[in-house]
Amino acid sequence: MNNSHLCPKFEKAMNIVSKRWTGLVIYQLLSSPQRFCTIQSSIGISGRLLSDRLNHLENEGIVKREVYPETPIRIEYSLTEKGLALKPLMKELEIWSQTWVELEDKK
Amino acid sequence: MNNSHLCPKFEKAMNIVSKRWTGLVIYQLLSSPQRFCTIQSSIGISGRLLSDRLNHLENEGIVKREVYPETPIRIEYSLTEKGLALKPLMKELEIWSQTWVELEDKK
DNA sequence: TCTATTAATTACTTTTCGTAAGTAAGTTTA
């Protein structure tokens, strides 16, 4: 049972950005529009999941997919205005991570 | 294969806060220290997962667990300084959610 | 024709989640 007293908009926002990989995909697209395989190798996500996440983000109006019928074909993903509006959030996470996150020693 | 070129601290931070429920638990504790069952009913998480998430957050130094041997016994969870430092991030998510998130009509 | 590239999709295994029930320690009720 969910007795939530949270703001539903906030709750939905949290569900969007806290889905695994989604945050990193958005972060990656903040630097510039880019294609599927670039995102994939930058953040180390599998094609299967990247495909899934991009679809979700497109449905949420956060990411926009554009096909350039060049040769070879180029499909570029970029952030919409809604997606770009997440920049301050990402900035805060960067600040927090630099201040507080400690990396474990690798064995 | 993970060819990540991301800052490892940022990546770790993202992994922490984007784990399901974790963000909402932190958000809930920002309003005040509180006990297990209060968090549980506020955000609608099961006991199993809340227990798991609180353990992880305690290990990360974000949440602190304090036992008050009163009668009845009271166990209170609160944010450490590291946890409190996430407040600006949560604030940004609140702002974004109010500006951009649309709720679907319930059927 | 064979190979290469990009953007997906499919098949299969492993991990995580969600639900519900159980436990331990103590408290209140009858």
Added chain:
DNA sequence: TAAACTTACTTACGAAAAGTAATTAATAGA
């Protein structure tokens, strides 16, 4: 004093999601 209740967990198990790898479709070049 026994039964029921509360809190904070833990365990068991089926369902859902993630991870890995192979495959596909479209196009181009050697």
